[in-house]
Amino acid sequence: xxxxxxxxxxxxxxxxxxxxxxxxxxxxxxxxxxxxxxxxRHVYNHTLTLTLVEYxxxxxxxxxxxxxxxxxxxxNGLTKGFEVIEIIFDVEHCLQAYVGVAKxxxxxxxxxxxxxxxxxxxxxxxxxxxxxxLNYPDMPDAMVHHGFYSAYHNTTLRPAVLGAVQRAKISYxxxxxxxxxxxxxxxxxxxxxxxxxxxxxxxxxxxxxxFGQPRVGNAAFASYYSLLVPNxxxxxxxxxxxxxxxxxxxxxxxxxxxxxxxxxWVRDLGFSSLVLASVEKVCDNTGEDPTCSRSVVxxxxxxxxxxxGIDLRCETWxxxxxxMSHEMDRFSRKDSKGxxxxxxxxxxxxxxxxxxxxxxxxxxxxxxHKRWVxxxxxxxCLLFFSRGRxxxxxxxxxxxxxVYNHTLALTLVEYxxxxxxxxxxxxxxxxxxxxNGLTKGFQVIEIxxxxxxxxxxYVGVAKxxxxxxxxxxxxxxxxxxxxxxxxxxxxxxLNYPDMPDAMVHHGFYSAYHNTTxxxxxxxxxxxxxxxxxxxxxxxxxxxxxxxxxxxxxxxxxxxxxxxxxxxxxxFGQPRIGNAAFASYYSLLVPNxxxxxxxxxxxxxxxxxxxxxxxxxxxxxxxxxWVRDLSVLKIVRFGIEKVCDNTGEDPTCCRSVMxxxxxxxxxxxGVELMCETWxxxSIVMGHEVESYSRRxxxxxxxxxxxxxxxxxxxxxxxxxxxxxxRESLGNSDVEEEEEFFDSLWSLFTSLSSKxxxxxxxxxxxxxxxIDRAGCIFLFINDFVVVGxx
Numbered sequence: 018x019x020x021x022x023x024x025x026x027x028x029x030x031x032x033x034x035x036x037x038x039x040x041x042x043x044x045x046x047x048x049x050x051x052x053x054x055x056x057x058r059h060v061y062n063h064t065l066t067l068t069l070v071e072y073x074x075x076x077x078x079x080x081x082x083x084x085x086x087x088x089x090x091x092x093n094g095l096t097k098g099f100e101v102i103e104i105i106f107d108v109e110h111c112l113q114a115y116v117g118v119a120k121x122x123x124x125x126x127x128x129x130x131x132x133x134x135x136x137x138x139x140x141x142x143x144x145x146x147x148x149x150x151l152n153y154p155d156m157p158d159a160m161v162h163h164g165f166y167s168a169y170h171n172t173t174l175r176p177a178v179l180g181a182v183q184r185a186k187i188s189y190x191x192x193x194x195x196x197x198x199x200x201x202x203x204x205x206x207x208x209x210x211x212x213x214x215x216x217x218x219x220x221x222x223x224x225x226x227x228f229g230q231p232r233v234g235n236a237a238f239a240s241y242y243s244l245l246v247p248n249x250x251x252x253x254x255x256x257x258x259x260x261x262x263x264x265x266x267x268x269x270x271x272x273x274x275x276x277x278x279x280x281x282w283v284r285d286l287g288f289s290s291l292v293l294a295s296v297e298k299v300c301d302n303t304g305e306d307p308t309c310s311r312s313v314v315x316x317x318x319x320x321x322x323x324x325x326g327i328d329l330r331c332e333t334w335x336x337x338x339x340x341m342s343h344e345m346d347r348f349s350r351k352d353s354k355g356x357x358x359x360x361x362x363x364x365x366x367x368x369x370x371x372x373x374x375x376x377x378x379x380x381x382x383x384x385x386h387k388r389w390v391x392x393x394x395x396x397x398c399l400l401f402f403s404r405g406r407x408x409x410x411x412x413x414x415x416x417x418x419x420v421y422n423h424t425l426a427l428t429l430v431e432y433x434x435x436x437x438x439x440x441x442x443x444x445x446x447x448x449x450x451x452x453n454g455l456t457k458g459f460q461v462i463e464i465x466x467x468x469x470x471x472x473x474x475y476v477g478v479a480k481x482x483x484x485x486x487x488x489x490x491x492x493x494x495x496x497x498x499x500x501x502x503x504x505x506x507x508x509x510x511l512n513y514p515d516m517p518d519a520m521v522h523h524g525f526y527s528a529y530h531n532t533t534x535x536x537x538x539x540x541x542x543x544x545x546x547x548x549x550x551x552x553x554x555x556x557x558x559x560x561x562x563x564x565x566x567x568x569x570x571x572x573x574x575x576x577x578x579x580x581x582x583x584x585x586x587x588f589g590q591p592r593i594g595n596a597a598f599a600s601y602y603s604l605l606v607p608n609x610x611x612x613x614x615x616x617x618x619x620x621x622x623x624x625x626x627x628x629x630x631x632x633x634x635x636x637x638x639x640x641x642w643v644r645d646l647s648v649l650k651i652v653r654f655g656i657e658k659v660c661d662n663t664g665e666d667p668t669c670c671r672s673v674m675x676x677x678x679x680x681x682x683x684x685x686g687v688e689l690m691c692e693t694w695x696x697x698s699i700v701m702g703h704e705v706e707s708y709s710r711r712x713x714x715x716x717x718x719x720x721x722x723x724x725x726x727x728x729x730x731x732x733x734x735x736x737x738x739x740x741x742r743e744s745l746g747n748s749d750v751e752e753e754e755e756f757f758d759s760l761w762s763l764f765t766s767l768s769s770k771x772x773x774x775x776x777x778x779x780x781x782x783x784x785x786i787d788r789a790g791c792i793f794l795f796i797n798d799f800v801v802v803g804x805x
Contacts, residue, residue, distance in 0.1 A: 059224075059247055059248040059249075059279075061250055061279070061281055061297070061299050063297065065122075065196075065226070066226060066250070066252060066281070066325070067095060067325055068095040068096065068119075068122070069126075069196065069198045069226045070228060070252075070324050070325050070327045070329070071091065071094055071095050071096045071327060072096055072099075072126055072128045072198055073128055073198045073199060073200045073203070073228055073324075073327075073329060074091050074200075074327045074328060074329055075089060075091045075092055075096065075115075075128070076113060076114065076115055076128040076129065076130045076199070076203065077091075077113075077130055077131075077328075077329065077330055077331045077332070078091060078092075078332070079331060079332065079338060079339050079340055080339075080340040080341075081104055081106070081339050081340065081341040081345065081357075081359060082340070082341055082342045082344070082345050084101065084104060084115065085101050085104055085345060085348065085359055085361075086101075087099050087100070087101055087117075096119070098119075098120065098121065099117050099118070099119050099126070100117050100118050100120075100361070101115055101116075101117040101361060102115075102116050102117050102118065102181045102184065102185055102360070102361050102363065103115060103116045103117075103177060103178070103180075103181035103358065103359065103360050103361070104357075104358070104359040105173060105174055105177040105178065105356075105357075105358050106339055106356065106357040106358075107172050107173045107174060107356050108354065108355045108356050108357065109172070109173075109354050109355070109356060110168065110172050112129075112130065112168060112172060112174055112206075113129075113130040114127065114128060114129045114130060114174055114177075114178060114199075114203075114206075115127075115128055116178055116181035116182060116185065117185075118185055118189055118193075119196075122194065122196070123193055123194055124193060124194035124195065124196045125182055125185045125186070125189075125193055125194070125195045125196070126196050126198070127178060127182070127195070127196070127197045127198070127207070127210060128197075128198050128199060128203070128207075129169075129174075129197075129198075129199035129202075129203035129204075129206040129207050129210070130199070130200075130203045131199065131200040131201025131202050131203040131204070131229070131329065131330075132201050132202050151163040151166055153166070153234065153238055153241070155216075155662065156237070156238065156241045156600070157237070157596065157599065157600060157603070157638075157662065157663045157664060158235075158237040158596045158597075158600060158635075159234060159235065159237045159238035159241050159600070160234060160235045160237070160238060161209075161233055161234035161235075161238055162205070162231075162232075162233050162234065162263070162274075165202065165205035165206065165209065165231070165233050166209060166233075168202065168205070168206050169206040169209040169210055169213070170209065170213070173352065173356045173358070174206070175210075175213070177358050178210060179213075179214075179218065181360070182195065182214070182218075182220075184363050185363065187363070188363040192222070193222075194222045194223075194224065195214060195220055195222060195223045195224070196223075196224045196225075196226065197210050197211045197214070197223070197224070197225045197226075198225070198226050198227060198228070199227055199228070199230070200227070200228040200229055200230075200324070200329040201228075201229050201230070201231070201259055201321065201329070202231070203227075204227030204228060204229060204230030204231070204251070205227075205230055205231055205233045207225055207227050207230075208225055208227060208230065208233055208242070208246075208249070208277075209233070210225075211223050211224075211225035211246045211249065212242060212245060212246055215245050215246055216245060223246060223248065224248040224249070225246055225248070225249040225250070226249070226250045226251075226252065227249075227250075227251050227252065228252045228254075228324045228329060229252070229253065229254060229257050229259045229260060229321045229324065229329070230251050230259070230260060231259050231260065231262045231263065232260075232262065232263050232265065232274035232275065232276050233274075234274065234275070234277075235272075235273065235274060235275055236273075236275040236517075236518050236597065237518075237596060237597060237600055238275075238277075239275045239276065239277040239278075239304050239517075240516070240517060240518060240519070240597055240600055240601060241600060241604065242277040243277050243278050243302070243304070243517075244601065244604050244605075245604070249277065249278070249279065250279050250280075250281050251276065251277075251278075251279070251280045251281070252280075252281050252283060252324060253280055253281070253282050253283065253309065253310040254282075254283045254285075254320045254321070254323070254324050255283065255284055255285060255313070255317060255320040256313055256314060256315055256316055256317035256320050257310070257315060257317055257320040257321040258315040258316055258317055258318060258320075258321060259315075259321050260276070260280075260310050260315065261310070261311075261315030262315075265305060265311070267305075267307075275304060275305060276304040276305055277304045278300070278301070278302045278303065278304040279299065279300060279302060279304075280299075280300040280304065280306060280309050280310065281297050281298065281299050281300065282297070282298045282300060282306075282309040282310050283295050283296070283297050283298075283324070283325070284296045284297075284298070295325065302517065303517050304517070339357070341357075345359065348360060348361065419584075419607055419608040419609075419610075419639075421610055421639070421641055421657070421659050423657065425482075425556075425586070426586060426610070426612060426641070426685070427455060427685055428455040428456065428479075428482070429486075429556065429558045429586050430588060430612075430684050430685050430687045430689070431451065431454055431455050431456045431687060432456055432459075432479075432486050432488045432558055433488055433558050433559060433560045433563070433588055433684075433687075433689060434451050434560075434687050434688060434689055435449060435451045435452055435456065435475075435488070436473060436474060436475055436488040436489065436490045436559070436563065437451075437473075437490055437491075437689065437690060437691045437692075438451060438452075438692070439691060439692065439698060439699050439700055440699075440700045440701075441464055441466070441699055441700065441701040441705065441709075441717070441719060442700070442701055442702035442704065442705050444461065444464060444475065445461050445464055445705050445708065445719050445721075446461075446705070447459050447460070447461055447477075456479070458479075458480060458481065459477050459478070459479050459486070460477050460478050460480075460721070461475055461476075461477040461719075461721060462475075462476050462477050462478065462541050462544065462545055462720070462721050463475060463476045463477075463537060463538070463540075463541035463718065463719065463720050463721070464717075464718070464719040465533060465534055465537040465538065465716075465717075465718055466699055466716060466717040466718075467532050467533045467534055467716050468714065468715045468716050468717065469532070469533075469714050469715070469716060470528065470532050472489075472490065472528060472532060472534055472566075473489075473490040474487065474488060474489040474490060474534055474538060474559075474563075474566070475487075475488055476538055476541035476542060476545065477545075478545055478549055478553070479556075482554070482556070483553060483554060484553060484554040484555065484556045485542055485545045485546070485549070485553055485554070485555045485556070486556050486558070487538060487542070487555065487556070487557045487558070487567070487570060488557075488558050488559060488563070488567075489529075489534075489557075489558075489559035489562075489563035489564075489566040489567050489570070490559070490560075490563045491559065491560040491561030491562050491563040491564070491589070491689065491690075492561050492562050511523040511526055513526070513594065513598055513601075516597070516598065516601050517597070518595075518597040519594060519595065519597045519598035519600075519601050520594060520595045520597070520598060521593055521594035521595075521598055522565070522591075522592075522593050522594065522623070522634075525562065525565035525566065525569065525591075525593050526569060526593075528562065528565070528566050529565075529566040529569040529570055529573070530569065530573075533712065533716045533718075534566070535570075535573070537718055538570060539573075539574075539578065541720070542555065542574070542578075542580075552582070553582075554582045554583075554584065555574060555580055555582060555583045555584070556583075556584050556585075556586065557570050557571045557574070557583070557584070557585045557586075558585070558586050558587060558588070559587055559588070559590070560587070560588040560589055560590075560684070560689040561588075561589050561590070561591070561619055561681065561689070562591070563587075564587030564588060564589060564590030564591070564611070565587075565590055565591055565593045567585055567587050567590075568585055568587060568590065568593060568602070568606075568609070568637075569593070570585075571583050571584075571585035571606045571609065572602060572605060572606055575605050575606055576605060583606060583608065584608040584609070585606055585608070585609040585610070586609070586610045586611075586612065587609075587610075587611050587612065588612045588614075588684045588689060589612070589613065589614060589617050589619045589620060589681045589684065589689070590611050590619070590620060591619050591620065591622050591623065592620075592622065592623050592625065592634035592635065592636050593634075594634065594635070594637075595632075595633070595634060595635055596633075596635040598635075598637075599635045599636060599637035599638075599664050602637040603637050603638050603662070603664070609637065609638070609639065610639050610640075610641050611636065611637075611638075611639070611640050611641070612640075612641050612643060612684060613640055613641070613642050613643065613669070613670040614642075614643050614645075614680045614681070614683070614684050615643065615644055615645055615670075615673070615677065615680040616670075616673050616674060616675055616676050616677040616680050617670070617675060617677060617680040617681040618675040618676055618677060618678060618680075618681055619675075619681050620636070620640075620670055620675065621670070621671075621675030622675070625665060625671070627665075627667075635664060635665060636664040636665055637664045638660070638661070638662045638663065638664040639659060639660060639662060639664075640659075640660040640664065640666060640669050640670065641657055641658065641659050641660065642657070642658045642660060642666075642669040642670050643656070643657050643658075643684070643685070644656045644658070699717070701717075705719060708720060708721060
C-alpha cells in the first residue's frame with residue numbers, strides 16, 4: 018500500500034513538473050528591459066533577473082581567457098552573444114569585475130565579483146562591521162561602510178569601469194542602458210557604482226540588480242540612494258545570512274545600517290534539497306520590509322551561494338589566482354602593483370562622419386550669425402540702460418550647482434514685504450507703498466486670504482524676471498492662531514508622504530497643505546503658465562512662517578506637480594523637519610536659499626540639538642547669512658556669507674545666539690511686518706469687489722483673468738503688419754538682411770518716440786511671432802512690428 022501511494026505521489030509531482038516545464042519554455046523569450054511602468058514606477062522584471070544572475074555568476078570565473086572570449090561554461094544560456102569590453106582584476110585587494118555590451122538588452126552590463134571564500138582580504142572587508150565610519154561625499158548625514166565604499170572607489174576598479182563605459186557609449190550610442198549587478202560584496206560594489214554613475218557621471222537609464230547584498234549604509238544614505246537610483250532591486254534568497262549583515266536594530270532605526278529599496282525575496286518550494294519552484298515577493302519601499310527576508314533568521318550560507326539554481330561562487334577554493342593564456346597578452350596591461358586590466362578595442366566614429374558634422378555646424382553658423390549679432394546688440398542696450406537692474410536669474414553655475422544671486426534677493430525681499438499689506442485694493446493693483454522699487458510692473462494674478470487660519474499669499478508674474486512669483490505672509494504678531502502654530506514645537510509629529518523617515522512640523526505643513534492656500538496657489542500657477550508659457554520660471558518666497566510655507570510649496574510644485582525651474586528663497590525661516598526631510602528637500606529643490614539675518618531668533622527654532630543630529634530638527638541648505646556692519650548703530654552695509662551644503666553650518670547663524678526680534682523684522686533694510694498691529698483684518702475697496710469671491714468660511718480670493726496674446730495685439734497693428742508684408746513682397750521676406758533692415762526702420766520711424774527707443778528697450782516685455790510671420794515686440798505702452 019505504501020509503495021502504491023509513493024508511486025501515485027511521484028506521478029503527481031512528475032505531472033506538476035511537466036506543467037511547470039511547459040510554462041518555463043513558453044516564457045523563455047528574452048524581452049527588452051522594461052525600465053518603468055506606465056505610472057512611472059519601476060517594475061520588477063523576472064526574465065531580466067534570470068539573465069543577470071548568470072552575468073553575476075560568470076564574473077566568478079578565474080580563467081580570464083574564457084571570460085574575455087565569453088566561452089566559459091557559465092557564458093551560455095541567457096547571456097549568449099555577450100561582448101566583453103573590459104576585465105579588471107585587482108590583485109592587491111582580490112577584486113574582479115567586467116564591463117561589456119548585451120545587444121539583446123541594448124545595455125552595458127557591469128558585474129562585480131563577490132567574496133572569494135578563502136580570500137583573507139575580502140573576509141576582513143566583509144566582516145569589518147563599523148557603523149557610520151565614513152561620510153558619503155556631498156550627502157549630509159549619509160554614512161556608509163568604509164570597506165565596501167573603498168573596494169569600489171579607492172581601487173583600480175572605478176577608473177577602469179568608468180573608462181570602459183565611456184568607450185562603450187561612444188561605439189553603441191549615448192542612449193544605451195546601463196545595468197549593474199553583483200553578488201555578496203559584489204552587490205555592495207554594484208550599488209556604489211550605480212550611484213556613482215548617476216551622481217558623478219550624470220548617466221541616465223541606470224539600473225542596479227544585486228543578489229545577496231549586505232547593508233552598506235545608514236537610513237539617510239538609503240534615502241538618498243532610493244531617490245537617485247530608484248530603478249534598483251535587491252534579490253534576497255530564503256535564509257541567506259548576508260542580507261542580514263551588518264545587523265539592523267529596529268529599536269534604533271536612525272543609528273543602524275539600513276537597506277535601500279526595493280527588495281525581492283525569493284522563497285523555494287520543494288522537498289528537502291529538491292527545489293520545484295520559486296516564489297518571488299516584491300517588498301515595500303522602506304528597504305526593511307518586516308514581511309520579507311527580515312521575517313526569518315538569516316543563518317544559511319548555502320542559500321547565499323545559489324540563486325535561481327545558479328552557483329554564485331568560484332569553481333575552486335583558490336587564493337585570489339587567475340588563469341590566462343599567452344594569446345591574451347596583447348589585450349592586457351599591468352600596473353606597478355600587478356593589477357591586471359584586459360581591454361577590447363571598439364569601433365569609433367569615422368573621420369568622414371566627423372568632418373560632415375563639422376561642415377553642417379559651420380553652415381548653420383554662417384546662416385545664423387546675423388541674427389545673433391542683432392540679438393546681442395539689443396541685449397547690450399538692455400545691460401546699458403538697466404543700471405545694474407537686469408535681475409535675470411542665474412540658475413546654475415558651470416559645475417551644475419545653483420548660485421546665490423544678490424540682486425534677486427533684494428528683489429524678492431520686496432515681494433515678501435508686500436505680502437504683509439492688509440489693503441487688498443492696493444496690493445491687487447500693485448499701487449501700495451511697498452509695491453515700487455525693484456518690483457515695479459508686477460502683475461498680481463491671485464490673492465488668497467484665509468480668514469480661518471489668518472494666512473495670506475499672492476501669485477503674480479514679474480516680466481522682468483520672466484517668472485511667476487509666489488509669496489506667503491509670515492506671522493501676524495498679534496494673531497493668536499499664527500503664534501500657536503509657530504510655537505507648536507513638536508518634533509517628528511508628522512510623516513511627510515512618500516518619504517521614508519522624513520518627519521516635519523505639523524503646524525507648518527498644515528498651514529500650506531490643509532488650508533485654502535494650496536489649491537488657490539496651484540490653480541493660479543496653472544493659469545499663469547497657460548498665458549505666459551510653460552517654460553516660465555517659478556520663484557517662491559516668504560518670511561518667518563511664510564518661509565516655511567514657501568518651502569513646502571516649492572517641494573509640492575516639484576514633487577506633486579512636476580514643475581521644473583522652481584526656486585525658493587526665504588527670509589528668517591524656522592526649521593521645519595528632521596535630517597531625513599532636509600536630505601530629500603535638498604535633492605528635490607536644490608535651487609533653494611534661506612536668508613538669515615545676524616541674530617534673528619526664528620532660524621534657531623525649533624532648536625537644533627547637535628548631540629542628537631538624527632533626532633532633532635534640521636535646516637536644509639543653502640543658508641546665506643547676512644551680517645550688518647554699523648557705526649554708532651547706523652548700518653552701513655551687510656556682508657553675505659554663502660554657507661556650506663549641510664544646512665547647519667556652525668560658522669553661520671549658528672555661531673551666534675539667536676536672541677533678536679528686530680533682526681527678524683528687517684532684512685536688507687526692508688521691513689517684514691504689517692503696517693499696524695491688527696488682528697488678522699483686511700481692507701478692500703469696492704473697485705476690486707468684481708474680482709473677489711468668498712467661500713462658506715469667509716475666506717477671500719481675488720483673481721485676475723490673464724490676458725491672452727490676442728488681447729495684447731491691437732487690430733491696427735495687425736493691419737500694419739500685413740500691409741508691410743505686401744509692400745515688401747515674398748522675395749524680400751525670404752532675405753534675413755531685409756528683415757532686419759525693415760525691423761530697424763520701424764524702430765526709427767516711431768515719430769516722437771524714436772529718440773527714446775533705446776531707453777525703452779530695457780523694459781522689453783515680450784516678443785511674439787504670429788502664424789503669418791509678423792513679429793511683435795511689446796515695449797511698455799507701444800508695439801514694434803516687424804516681418805519674419
